[in-house]
Amino acid sequence: MGRIFSMIAAVAVFMTALAGSGVYLLAQVNVNSANNDAMYALAKGTSQNITAHTALLSKFLQNIAQSPGLINTLNQSDLASAKAIIQQRSTALPGLLVIRLLLPSDQEPDRSITPHMGYADLDLVKKTFQAAQQPLVQGEQGENRHLAITQGILQNGKVIAVLLASIDFNSLQQNFNTLTDSRLYLELRQADYALFSHGDAALKTSGTSNSFNVKGTAWTVNYWYSDKLDFSLALLVLSIILIPSFVSGLACYVGLRKLEALLIDDQRSVLKATKDLLMGKAKGNYPIKLKQMNNFISTIIQFKRVLENENKDTDNENSTNQADEFDGFFDESIGSDSPSSEYAGFEIQDIESTDDIGSAISLPEFTSNSNEVKPSPESSFKLSAALPADDSPSPQAIEVKPTDAIFRAYDIRGIVDQELTQDIVYDIGRALGSEAIDKGISVIVIAKDGRISSPALSKVLANGILSTGTDILDIGTVPTPVLYFVAHHHDSQTGVMLTGSHNPADYNGLKIVIAGETLAGDKIQNLKQRIDNNNLQSNAPGTLTENSMFTNEYIGMIADDIHIARPMKVVVDAGNGVAGELGPILLKTLGCEVIELFCDIDGTFPNHHPDTSKPENYSDLISTVKHYQADIGIAFDGDGDRLGVVDSSGNIIWSDRQMMLFSKHILARKPGSEIIYDVKCTRHLAEQIKKYGGRPTIWKTGHSYMKAKVKQTAAVFAGEMSGHLFFNDRWPGFDDGLYAAARLIEILSEDSRSSTEVFADFPDSFITPELSIEVAEGENFTIMNRLLMNPNFPGGQITDIDGLRVDFTDGFGLVRASNTTPSLVVRFEGDTKEALNRIQEQFRKLLLEINPQLTLPF
Secondary structure (H helix, E strand, O other): OHHHHHHHHHHHHHHHHHHHHHHHHHHHHHHHHHHHHHHHHHHHHHHHHHHHHHHHHHHHHHHHHOOOOHHHHHHOOOHHHHHHHHHHHOOOOOOEEEEEEEOOOOOOOOOOOOOOOOHHHHHHHHHHOOOOOOOEEEOOOOOOOEEEEEEEEEEOOEEEEEEEEEEOOHHHHHHHHOOOOOOEEEEEEEOOEEEEEEOOOOHHHHOEEEEEEOOOOOEEEEEEEOOOOOHHHHHHHHHHHHHHHHHHHHHHHHHHHHHHHHHHHHHHHHHHHHHHHHHOOOOOOOOOOOHHHHHHHHHHHHHHHHHHHHOOOOOHHHHHHHHHHHOOOOOOOOOOOOOOOOOOOOOOOOOOOOOOOOOOOOOOOOOOOOOOOOOOOOOOOOOOOOOOOOOOOOOOOOOOOOOHHHEOOOOEEEEEOOOEOHHHHHHHHHHHHHHHHHOOOOEEEEEEOOOOOHHHHHHHHHHHHHOOOOEEEEEEEOOHHHHHHHHHHOOOOOEEEEOOOOOOOOEEEEEEEEOOEEOOOHHHHHHHHHHHOOOOOOOOOOOEEEOOOHHHHHHHHHHHHOOOOOOOEEEEEOOOOOHHHHHHHHHHHOOOEEEEEOOOOOOOOOOOOOOOOOHHHHHHHHHHHHHHOOOEEEEEOOOOOEEEEEOOOOOEEOHHHHHHHHHHHHHHHOOOOEEEEEOOOOOHHHHHHHHOOOEEEEEOOOHHHHHHHHHHHOOOEEEOOOOEEEEOOOOOOOEOHHHHHHHHHHHHHOOOOOHHHHHOOOOOOEEOOOEEEEOOOOHHHHHHHHHHHOOOOOOOEEEOOOOEEEEEOOEEEEEEEOOOOOEEEEEEEEOOHHHHHHHHHHHHHHHHHHOOOOOOOO
16 A cells, blocks of 8 residues: 555646646746847847948948039049048047048058058948949058948949048947846857957857848847746745645645554454354444445345355354454454564565776777788888879979978978988088078977988988087977967077978878078078088087976867867877877867877888878778767878868868868958968969959969969968968968967867868869879979970860969869979869869870870879
C-alpha cells in the first residue's frame, strides 16, 4: 500500500510541477514577447532618428544644389563664384566640416583640407554622377573620419557637378546616447565595421541578437538584449511549483497513515468475526470504519449460516476440539512492523562494485586513413617534384656555378654540405657582420629552425658574425616570425634566420633583415661580392648573448591584439616544423581547443614535407578535421611564416581565397586602402578587393619583394599564393603564419556560420594548385628568357613583372622561374573546365616548342 501511495504522491507532485511549468512557460512567453517588442521599439526608434538625421542633411544639401545662379556660374566656368554661393548657403548645414564642389574632370582626392578626401570619397562622387548614393562614413579613425554625403547638381536631367559634404560623424552617435536601458546593446554598422556602439558589450556573447537596415542608408543597426529570467518571476514560479508539490506530498502521506490506522482497526474486527465463526461463537455486530469492508463482513456471516446447516449433527466435542485447534491462531499482533510471511518484502542481493564501474571512457586514438609515406634513404635527399616555387626569376642567371646557386632572389638557400657548406656559412656570417658595421649596426639577432643541420650551421654563422666585432643576440630555436618580431622591436632592426623554410630536410638557408629591410635581389648578390672580394671586417670578437624568452612577449602581443568571440576547435598540422611548439600554445592562449597533428619538432620531417603549397601535404589535416568535426584546420610550413587552411568540410582554402576574406574585413575599417597580391593569385581577388572599396596591386612573387613593396606603398595588407601573408594594419607588416592563423580564427569566431559557409561567399573557379616542372640548374631562367622574347597569346593580356602571366576573359595562365628550386612554376585558372583545358593547351604547346624534353604535369 505504501508503494501505491508513493506512486500516487509522485504523480501528484509531478502533475503539480507540470502545471507550474506550464504557467511559467506561458508567463515567460508573454514576458519575452513584451521584452522583444520593447527592445525592438528602442532600436527601431534609434534607426528612425538616424534616418531622419541623414534625410535632413541630404535635404539641406539638395537645397544648396538647387541654389539660384549656381548652375549659371558653373555654365560660365566661374568656379570661384560657384564655391562662394555654396559656402554661403552651407552655413546652416548641421555639423558641416567641409563642403567640396567636384567636376567630372576631378580624378584625385583633395587632401588640402581636413578632413582629407580619400579614394573611397572619390569613388562615391564618381558613382553620384550616375545615380544618387547613400551616405557613408569614410576615412580612418582620427581627424579624417567623417560622414560623406553627396548631391548631384542637375541641368536638363544630367549631373554636371557633385557636392561632397563632410559632416562630423559624431552627430550620429547622439542618437545612441539617449538610450538608458541597461538591458540593450546597440551597434551601428557599415559593412562589417561597427561605427558606433552603446550599452554593455557583454550582451554580445550572452544576449539575444537582431538587426535591420537603416532606411535610406548603407548601415544596419545590430542590437543585443538580455532575455534572462527575471529573479522575482523565477521565485514566484518556483513557489507555485514547490508549495503545491509539498502540500500534495504531505496530504498523500497523512492520508496514507490515516488509512493504515483504519485498516488495522477493521482487520481486528474481521479477524474477530472469522475466529468467532470458526469457533461457532459468531454473534452480534462487528463494527468497521471503512464501509468498503461491509461486504466482506456480510460474506463471513452468510458463510456461518451455511456451516450451521451442514454441521447440525456434529457433537459438541468435535466443536470443542475444533475450537481448541483454532485457539490463539489469530492472536498475533496486527499492525506489527515486522513482516509475518515471506511475502512481506523482497530480499535484494548486494551488487558489488567493480573496477569498471565509473571508470573513465576515452575515445581510441585517432589514426588517419591515409598511409604514412616516409622517405627512403635513396630519395630523402632528392628535390621533390612538389616543392614550392614562390619567388620571381633573376633577370639573367643563365649559367650558374654551384656556389652561386645558393644566393637566390630573396634569400640564401641550398643543399647542406653540397651547396651550403660550413665554410660558406662562416663567410656569410662575416659578410653580414661587415655589412652591419658599415651601416653602423652593432647587434644582429639570430635564430634557427628545427632541422638536423641547423644547430651546427647556427654556431658557424655566429662565429663568422662575431669575428667582425659585431655582437649577437641569439633567441634560439623559434619560428621565423619570432625572429622578425624581435628584430623589428630591437634597436638594430637586424636579424638572420637560419632555415630551410618549406624545402626538404637536406636543405637549409638564411633569411636576412638589415636595418629593417629584408634583403632581396641585388642586396643578396652584394653579400656574395663582398665575400668574393674579401671585403670583410676583422676586429676583436663581438659578444654573444642568449635569450629564449622572447616567445612570451610575442604571444602576449598577439593575445592583446586578437580576441576570439566564441570557442573554436582547431586542428594544427605543423608538419614537424619549428612552429609545432609555439603554434598550439598561441591558439590555446587565445582560448581555442587545439588538436595537435605532427607538432613535435623533427628536422627529418617523417610525415610529410612542411610545404603548405602542395595539396598532397594536406591529407592528414583534412581527415583529422573531418574526424573531430573541427571548425578549421591550420597548417604551417617548416619555419612558420606561411599559413595553410582547411575549412570545416575538409576543403583546402588556398591563400588567394583567404585574402578575399581578410581584405573584406580590413577594408571595412580602412576603406580605400591598397592591397598587394602576387602574380600567382586568382583574378577574382582583384575584383573582390575593388568590391569592398580597396585598390588592388599585382606584384612579384617573393616574401622579400612583397615586404619591400608593402614598406614602399604603406599597403595595409599583402599576400602570396604560397601562403605568405603580410598584415600592416595592426601588425608590423612582415609575413607571419602564426599571426595570420590567429587573425583568421578571430574573423571566423565573429560569424555564427561554419568556415565552409563563410568561404562560400567568395567566388571560385576551376583552378590548379602550383605545379612544378623540374629542369636542370639555371635552365628555368633560360626557358623564361625565350618565352618572354616572343609570347604568342591572341586575346590575352600579358603581365611580365614576374614570369609570364596571360589573363583571358575566362581565365589565366602563368609560368615563371622559381628562385628556390631549379624548376618552372605554372598555374592555371578557368571559369569552366573547357576554358582551363584551352589555356593549358596554349601553354603546353609554347613550352614544348622551346624544350620538347620537358615533362609537364598538366
